[in-house]
Amino acid sequence: MLEKLKAEVLEANLSLPKYNLVTFTWGNVSGIDRDSGLVVIKPSGVEYEKLKLEDLVVVDLEGNIVEGQLRPSSDTKTHLVLYKHFSDIGGIVHTHSTWATIWSQAKKDLPALGTTHADTFYGTVPCTRNLRKDEIESDYELETGNLIVETFKERNIDPNAVPASLVDSHGPFTWGKSPRKALENAVVLEEVCKLASNTFQLNMDISSIDQNLLDKHYLRKHGKDAYYGQNHLLINN
Amino acid sequence: MLEKLKAEVLEANLSLPKYNLVTFTWGNVSGIDRDSGLVVIKPSGVEYEKLKLEDLVVVDLEGNIVEGQLRPSSDTKTHLVLYKHFSDIGGIVHTHSTWATIWSQAKKDLPALGTTHADTFYGTVPCTRNLRKDEIESDYELETGNLIVETFKERNIDPNAVPASLVDSHGPFTWGKSPRKALENAVVLEEVCKLASNTFQLNMDISSIDQNLLDKHYLRKHGKDAYYGQNHLLINN
Amino acid sequence: MLEKLKAEVLEANLSLPKYNLVTFTWGNVSGIDRDSGLVVIKPSGVEYEKLKLEDLVVVDLEGNIVEGQLRPSSDTKTHLVLYKHFSDIGGIVHTHSTWATIWSQAKKDLPALGTTHADTFYGTVPCTRNLRKDEIESDYELETGNLIVETFKERNIDPNAVPASLVDSHGPFTWGKSPRKALENAVVLEEVCKLASNTFQLNMDISSIDQNLLDKHYLRKHGKDAYYGQNHLLINN
Amino acid sequence: MLEKLKAEVLEANLSLPKYNLVTFTWGNVSGIDRDSGLVVIKPSGVEYEKLKLEDLVVVDLEGNIVEGQLRPSSDTKTHLVLYKHFSDIGGIVHTHSTWATIWSQAKKDLPALGTTHADTFYGTVPCTRNLRKDEIESDYELETGNLIVETFKERNIDPNAVPASLVDSHGPFTWGKSPRKALENAVVLEEVCKLASNTFQLNMDISSIDQNLLDKHYLRKHGKDAYYGQNHLLINN
Numbered sequence: 001m002l003e004k005l006k007a008e009v010l011e012a013n014l015s016l017p018k019y020n021l022v023t024f025t026w027g028n029v030s031g032i033d034r035d036s037g038l039v040v041i042k043p044s045g046v047e048y049e050k051l052k053l054e055d056l057v058v059v060d061l062e063g064n065i066v067e068g069q070l071r072p073s074s075d076t077k078t079h080l081v082l083y084k085h086f087s088d089i090g091g092i093v094h095t096h097s098t099w100a101t102i103w104s105q106a107k108k109d110l111p112a113l114g115t116t117h118a119d120t121f122y123g124t125v126p127c128t129r130n131l132r133k134d135e136i137e138s139d140y141e142l143e144t145g146n147l148i149v150e151t152f153k154e155r156n157i158d159p160n161a162v163p164a165s166l167v168d169s170h171g172p173f174t175w176g177k178s179p180r181k182a183l184e185n186a187v188v189l190e191e192v193c194k195l196a197s198n199t200f201q202l203n204m205d206i207s208s209i210d211q212n213l214l215d216k217h218y219l220r221k222h223g224k225d226a227y228y229g230q231n232h233l234l235i236n237n
Numbered sequence: 238m239l240e241k242l243k244a245e246v247l248e249a250n251l252s253l254p255k256y257n258l259v260t261f262t263w264g265n266v267s268g269i270d271r272d273s274g275l276v277v278i279k280p281s282g283v284e285y286e287k288l289k290l291e292d293l294v295v296v297d298l299e300g301n302i303v304e305g306q307l308r309p310s311s312d313t314k315t316h317l318v319l320y321k322h323f324s325d326i327g328g329i330v331h332t333h334s335t336w337a338t339i340w341s342q343a344k345k346d347l348p349a350l351g352t353t354h355a356d357t358f359y360g361t362v363p364c365t366r367n368l369r370k371d372e373i374e375s376d377y378e379l380e381t382g383n384l385i386v387e388t389f390k391e392r393n394i395d396p397n398a399v400p401a402s403l404v405d406s407h408g409p410f411t412w413g414k415s416p417r418k419a420l421e422n423a424v425v426l427e428e429v430c431k432l433a434s435n436t437f438q439l440n441m442d443i444s445s446i447d448q449n450l451l452d453k454h455y456l457r458k459h460g461k462d463a464y465y466g467q468n469h470l471l472i473n474n
Numbered sequence: 475m476l477e478k479l480k481a482e483v484l485e486a487n488l489s490l491p492k493y494n495l496v497t498f499t500w501g502n503v504s505g506i507d508r509d510s511g512l513v514v515i516k517p518s519g520v521e522y523e524k525l526k527l528e529d530l531v532v533v534d535l536e537g538n539i540v541e542g543q544l545r546p547s548s549d550t551k552t553h554l555v556l557y558k559h560f561s562d563i564g565g566i567v568h569t570h571s572t573w574a575t576i577w578s579q580a581k582k583d584l585p586a587l588g589t590t591h592a593d594t595f596y597g598t599v600p601c602t603r604n605l606r607k608d609e610i611e612s613d614y615e616l617e618t619g620n621l622i623v624e625t626f627k628e629r630n631i632d633p634n635a636v637p638a639s640l641v642d643s644h645g646p647f648t649w650g651k652s653p654r655k656a657l658e659n660a661v662v663l664e665e666v667c668k669l670a671s672n673t674f675q676l677n678m679d680i681s682s683i684d685q686n687l688l689d690k691h692y693l694r695k696h697g698k699d700a701y702y703g704q705n706h707l708l709i710n711n
Numbered sequence: 712m713l714e715k716l717k718a719e720v721l722e723a724n725l726s727l728p729k730y731n732l733v734t735f736t737w738g739n740v741s742g743i744d745r746d747s748g749l750v751v752i753k754p755s756g757v758e759y760e761k762l763k764l765e766d767l768v769v770v771d772l773e774g775n776i777v778e779g780q781l782r783p784s785s786d787t788k789t790h791l792v793l794y795k796h797f798s799d800i801g802g803i804v805h806t807h808s809t810w811a812t813i814w815s816q817a818k819k820d821l822p823a824l825g826t827t828h829a830d831t832f833y834g835t836v837p838c839t840r841n842l843r844k845d846e847i848e849s850d851y852e853l854e855t856g857n858l859i860v861e862t863f864k865e866r867n868i869d870p871n872a873v874p875a876s877l878v879d880s881h882g883p884f885t886w887g888k889s890p891r892k893a894l895e896n897a898v899v900l901e902e903v904c905k906l907a908s909n910t911f912q913l914n915m916d917i918s919s920i921d922q923n924l925l926d927k928h929y930l931r932k933h934g935k936d937a938y939y940g941q942n943h944l945l946i947n948n
Contacts, residue, residue, distance in 0.1 A: 228311045449848065453848075548939045645827065
């Protein structure tokens with residue numbers, strides 16, 4: 001079942017070490033089949049070198065295991081919350097990638113400082129508030145998902161236009177229309193976090209990119225008038 | 238047509254990931270045949286791993302496609318403006334390489350702080366002003382080219398002696414007598430941007446290299462009295 | 475004798491360059507067989523590329539060579555002190571890995587700033603005081619071991635919960651239930667040192683992670699209620 | 712002639728890119744045969760990938776070419792001055808390696824901040840003053856050598872105990888009993904420059920390592936009572 005989606009989820013998971021986004025098993029990718037409402041996700045604590053198609057776990061949106069011999073990622077509930085609330089997304093990536101984790105630990109929103117950021121993220125990537133004691137102790141991974149959803153709602157950010165969140169004292173989650181697109185967004189987020197850190201080292205008075213330039217770069221790659229690439233629909237999916 | 242130039246442009250494009258100058262498709266190299274006035278350039282949004290000779294696009298200096306099935310790089314108009322105004326150059330490279338992008342985002346001119354810089358760039362590499370709203374909205378990529386040309390003219394910088402520009406909030410463009418030379422300049426620019434950032438971290442009171450040392454290093458590799466290498470004409474071309 | 479342990483010690487030593495933890499011969503891994511009280515350790519100054527099973531040296535807890543043609547690591551006495559005082563550990567790693575050495579040179583305790591740290595180290599990783607002249611001149615390597623033990627005792631830190639120490643002006647030692655686990659802790663320490671350095675660059679007002687989040691992350695991977703991985707006993711051993 | 716020395720010089724030159732010390736052709740290694748007073752050195756501007764044994768150039772201490780078809784490194788005169796004044800050394804390396812160049816551009820002496828430094832360099836690695844206009848214009852490369860010799864003489868530093876110098880606004884030179892040893896010193900210098908830069912970022916109040924610890928680490932690897940490695944004479948040569 002869901003063989004095509006499983007292949008995509010496997011490939012995106014195996015791409016995490018390829019793009020230097022993970023140490024050991026510190027990351028996971030999932031994908032959802034919106035028709036059946038089933039989610040394919042990496043099993044918990046399995047090394048990427050040994051990960052095979054049959055190790056992937058299929059769960060429903062309530063977290064019940066539908067297929068698979070292994071325990072799903074410990075972050076599964078976070079993924080499920082995001083799939084429930086962000087209805088357009090098809091894949092999610094969580095890592096502890098170096099520079100995005102640095103921003104999360106620094107408890108800082110990531111401002112858009114240049115076109116590299118604007119090509120993928122239409123404005124500031126938010127960092128959540130910290131979780132309260134009761135949230136951590138009751139259902140930690142579920143509350144992490146709720147925290148991200150709350151952040152986007154309260155700050156009125158469109159998760160399709162800014163497909164990433166930094167979680168306070170933790171690390172990044174990214175998403176996209178597919179597991180592959182969520183992976184690409186994780187790669188871009190890591191790079192723009194590195195760029196922004198070092199930009200501030202060089203000039204602490206920098207603020208966000210000019211709004212017109214942000215609009216230009218985001219919209220030339222996304223939306224109906226996009227003109228980057230050979231087929232912007234293909235590229236953006 | 239232009240088979241030799243196409244081979245050079247292809248090789249320089251494939252060298253971008255080899256020298257760690259690009260993520261995904263974020264970069265492009267072109268070359269010009271001055272006799273015919275035709276430019277060979279990378280197609281837009283095509284992955285380097287899949288790029289083949291027949292994918293390259295040939296355009297004239299007005300941007301008309303003369304040969305090729307694919308859409309040319311979205312930055313093509315910027316390249317064309319530079320070829321029109323910088324009459325000695327034969328190749329152009331644009332990337333979002335990490336350290337050069339950091340300087341662009343920091344809106345800072347890159348001063349010559351040592352002989353590594355002086356061996357390639359005869360003085361400060363400028364960072365442009367930001368584009369105005371009307372420039373962004375009318376013909377963005379063309380105006381980016383005009384902005385670079387304006388910067389060199391107003392500040393009286395010889396584009397042959399300083400074959401690079403940082404574009405505000407965006408990233409670097411480099412050029413040279415050939416696509417290969419433009420690529421080499423992109424590699425050097427990235428390295429000297431990294432050196433300069435970290436030099437200022439260590440000593441914020443540093444200013445430019447002594448003018449005599451700048452002259453010495455630039456001129457021992459460039460110009461009629463050069464004595465670096467086995468054949469300075471060959472090396473510099 | 476001790477063939478299984480030797481194989482583990484060899485593999486962990488060969489993993490030091492693989493994980494970019496060492497330059498030249500600047501590191502060593504040992505393992506102990508608690509039944510016989512014998513320790514297997516890397517020989518001094520031998521290149522990793524040439525290191526073979528039969529080069530490993532077997533010593534008793536007093537430092538007498540029991541097997542092996544080569545001189546054991548010059549840091550052997552430090553390892554032996556740790557094995558004597560930290561009775562649960564089965565492996566030790568010493569390196570001069572870049573970021574952990576930076577913290578050691580800066581004479582700074584490494585605070586827990588995020589979940590990446592909390593997943594492995596249950597709180598601050600201490601940096602020792604500096605050694606006194608008499609300690610350096612009498613029995614330097616032994617006193618380095620004593621210094622680490624003193625640090626954990628005086629500050630009341632459980633070496634099983636914080637399996638690492640930074641040694642003032644020197645570098646890191648890590649340990650674990652096995653040579654492999656000690657190696658993993660060395661990899662994690664290096665990464666969290668890099669994260670913490672750059673977190674402070676971005677926000678100098680950051681203090682430790684919330685205690686509830688520290689508890690949550692450490693305890694979901696360690697201890698009797700752990701639920702990370704497929705078999706937390708296996709993963710944690 | 713000098714086949715063994717040529718092989719050593721070739722291997723050390725080819726090791727420069729392997730250890731990430733050079734970009735393009737920005738570095739050179741030489742070795743001297745003290746009996747004949749002949750020096751083997753890399754030709755100028757030749758790519759490492761194409762460098763062959765027969766490309767190496769043999770010069771005497773006055774710089775006359777004794778063997779070889781190619782022009783010797785443009786830095787040859789600097790090497791010759793060092794061989795004349797530092798009578799114990801057998802090999803020299805010059806690079807523009809990133810972190811050592813950063814210290815050179817920052818015009819800063821590199822203090823010994825830890826045992827990693829002390830294992831190779833017995834104290835501060837000096838940065839020279841800047842060259843005067845007349846020195847640059849008369850015989851630049853020779854005066855660069857004189858400048859290094861002057862620095863060690865005036866500051867009373869033993870070039871055998873501190874086998875490296877940073878040259879103001881330029882980059883590092885290292886040396887040793889052999890080309891291989893000079894190369895190793897270049898690798899160590901690069902690493903300790905990186906360590907020291909980041910140590911100061913973390914704690915700007917750090918000063919030099921305790922003198923007793925400096926003595927201990929330097930002398931356990933060097934000199935007649937060395938006890939690091941299997942054969943300290945072999946290791947240190």
